[in-house]
Amino acid sequence: MAQQLISKLTKDFNNKLKISSNEKPNYYAKIFENTLWFPKLVGRTLSSNEASNKPIETKKESFEVNVPEIAAKPQEAKIEVPIEDNPAPVKIEVEKKASSSLVKVDTSFTNLIQKYNENWKLETIPGYQDYQGEIDIIFFGLDEIEESEFPDFLPLSMIESDQDIMGRMIKAMKISSGRFIRVPFIKKDAKEFIFSCCAHFKPSLLVPLGAAATKLCLDKQVRLANVHGVFHSIQTEVDGKTQVIETMPLFHPKLLEVNESMKKTAWADMQKAIKFLTS
Known part of the structure; x- marks a missing residue:
């Protein structure tokens, strides 16, 4: 049976x-x-x-990178980055290129944000209480905001966060709260918004994330693969005041989430930014 x-x-x-x-x-x-x-x-x-x-098992090793302190208290930060066996040493060089473009914006940042949403106030930015009149760096273009998707609060941030890969990269750079700001790509009058933001917060460095943000900042069609990690000087005129902004494009963090092999390149570029800010 x-x-x-x-x-x-x-x-x-x-x-x-x-x-x-x-x-x-x-x-x-x-x-x-x-x-x-x-x-x-x-x-x-x-x-x-x-x-x-069938999943492929891979062996991951890590190396340590000593990052100079950008904040007031000097200390070392150790960054673990998965890489291949026997990596070649990374040589950090700050390459600079001049840009002849002149960006003119007629509206100050405080007036501009009121045009977007009357509820947007600078005081509502997380970490704004630590802002001392100037910052080290602006990270621009991590998120995109359509005109129909404006939130009730001003969508900027000046505090550390480890909730996403960009936040962890910023945290590893050891930049103090109030010394950096994350600015989204607001599609309505995007150029006016970011350069008004630069005029107000006076960053030492502007880092556009991804191809769209880079094209807007450099005001020309470029391949990100050719310009990432390269410094460009951009002259701006906002509300009648001129300003020269150093800009260094970076690959978009979302690319790093789907292509981990790009992390090493991104960290090398971030170290260029650290060297620039501490030199």
């Missing part, structure tokens, strides 16, 4: 799933992996379907 039942079950499995002959060993191995039959099946070659879904 037991043998007839097993034969019937086997026949039902085959008829119901209609599996091909080369997939049978994998299927039965899964069904009977807790039985004495399993050792006879594990040695069989995987089918192409199963092989493509």
